[in-house]
Amino acid sequence: MLCPCGTGREYEDCCGPWHAGEAAPDPLATMRSRYSAYVLGLPDHLRATWHPSTCPAHLDLEDPDGRRVVWLGLTVKSHRVAGDRGEVEFVARYRVGGGSAVRMHELSRFVREGGRWYYVDGDLS
Template identity: 80%
Template sequence: MLCPCGIDREYEDCCGRWHAGAPAPDALALMRSRYSAYVLGLPDYLRATWHPSTRPPALDLDDPEARRVVWLGLQVKEHRAAGDRAEVEFVARYRVGGGSAVRMAERSRFVREGGRWYYVDGDTA
């Protein structure tokens, strides 16, 4: 199976490594793996890679509305890193049920602590 993150690689050789527990090497790889986790319905991975200071108390991808989301693609616009901090700007497209496609643009912030990258927060456009 090709990786949902949009890189032309097999899932096991791409985001599957990070989902299995290996630390993502940079914020860009983490962001792509988090997108793939939404596509594949992996809430435990999403919570584990969310910085504790901003992590929501619960993330239920099994609720009826979340199950209706069909992810259509990811486009990375920019990746900037400075030491243990990074930003990734991306556009993700999705559809809820049979509705029209929605474009979600975000500039996400990441931090590296203890050798692991974490999603902190983001600004949506």
Template identity: 70%
Template sequence: MNPCPCGTGRDYAACCGRYHAGEAAPDAEALMRSRYSAFVLRDAAYLRASWHPDTCPAELGLDADGAPTTTWLGLTVKQHRVTGPDTAEVEFIARYRVGGGSAVRLHERSRFVRLDGRWLYVDGEHR
């Protein structure tokens, strides 16, 4: 078994791997988990495809030349809340380390929208 980086305990191919391969995520939480896995795997194409075009940055900074490597340490989903027929929020904590530095906690409430049957990340508020 190849455990999924998102922390579900499921095999990557049966979990986030299927979304990375093109299947639409069924809800905002599944999309958020797949985006975390994409950060772990440095899958810039998936991150861009799952980001709302109005808020997607020009540069993701995943593999900047000379920049220390980010090591993702774990994900905890705190809450998934449907806010409308095509909108939702996911609160999560992601832990990571840059280079040999100390572990950092990213606590965010992310907003998602469903367009043409696909969930997209819009933006997030750091807590």
């Protein structure tokens, strides 16, 4: 199976190891693994890669009305690492229920602690 994150690589050679618990090497791999976790319905991975200071107490992968979110694609615009901090700018597309596609553009911030990268927060535009 091709990885949902859009690299064109097989899942087992892309986000699969991060979902199995290995530490992703950088913010870009962490962000791609998080996108794939949304696609595949893996809330435990999302929580494990979310910094404890900003991780929500409850994580629901459906919209507030209980409709299924279908992820349609990911485009990485840029990524930067400076020491133990990093940023990834991306556009993700999704559809809620049978509705129109939605475009989400975010600049995400990551921090490395204990050898692991964590999503801290992001700015939507």
